[in-house]
Amino acid sequence: MATRERIVLCFKKLSEERGFYGATVDELAARNNMSKRTIYRYFKSKEEIIEAVLQMTMLEIERGVLEILGSSENPIEKITGFVKFLSEKLRSFNPRIMGDLQRHYPEMWERVEKFRGEKIKYLAQIMVEGSKEGYFKEMNPTIVTASLLAAVRAVVNPTFILENNLTPEEAFKTIMHTFLYGIVAKDSLG
Structure with missing residues (x-):
C-alpha cells in the first residue's frame, strides 16, 4: 500500500474514534x-x-450507489439496496465527525451537503421510475426530492443526532422507512 493511502486510511480510522477535530x-x-x-x-x-x-x-x-442504480433489479429492490448500502456506510460513522465538519470545516461540510443532495436525487429518480412502472404511487418528482432532502438534512445532522442520542444509521433508516411506508399501522387501514 502506498504511503499516501496508508496515511489517509489511518487518519480515517483515527477520526472515527476522535472526530476530525480531535484527531491530531x-x-x-x-x-x-x-x-x-x-x-x-x-x-x-x-x-x-x-x-x-x-x-x-x-x-x-458514489460507486456503490451507481452500481445499485445500474442494476437490473426492480425499483423496490433498488431502493431497498440503496437504503441498506447507505445504512451500512453510516453504521461506522461517528456523529462527531459530521459536527466537526459543520463547526470547524464549513467549506467541507458544504461539499458533503451537496453530495448528499445529489444522492437523494438518485433515490427520487428510482421512485419516479417505480411510479411509471406501477411499483409506487404517481408523484411529483420535484416535491419528492425536496421533501426527502429536507428530511435528511433535518434529521441526519450532527445536532439532531447528538441531542436525541441517535446514530446516523438509525436516523437515516427511520426517515426512509417513514417515507416509504408512512406512519399508519397496517391494522388501522381497515
Whole structure:
C-alpha cells in the first residue's frame, strides 16, 4: 500500500474514534510509525488529509450507489439496496465527525451537503421510475426530492443526532422507512 493511502486510511480510522477535530497529526504519525515530516511530505495540512478522507468516502459511496442504480433489479429492490448500502456506510460513522465538519470545516461540510443532495436525487429518480412502472404511487418528482432532502438534512445532522442520542444509521433508516411506508399501522387501514 502506498504511503499516501496508508496515511489517509489511518487518519480515517483515527477520526472515527476522535472526530476530525480531535484527531491530531502527532497521533497519526505515531500510529503510522512515521514522522510528522513524512506526513507533511504528502499533505500540506491536516485539512488536506481530511479532504482526502472525505474524497475517498464519497468515491466509495458514489460507486456503490451507481452500481445499485445500474442494476437490473426492480425499483423496490433498488431502493431497498440503496437504503441498506447507505445504512451500512453510516453504521461506522461517528456523529462527531459530521459536527466537526459543520463547526470547524464549513467549506467541507458544504461539499458533503451537496453530495448528499445529489444522492437523494438518485433515490427520487428510482421512485419516479417505480411510479411509471406501477411499483409506487404517481408523484411529483420535484416535491419528492425536496421533501426527502429536507428530511435528511433535518434529521441526519450532527445536532439532531447528538441531542436525541441517535446514530446516523438509525436516523437515516427511520426517515426512509417513514417515507416509504408512512406512519399508519397496517391494522388501522381497515
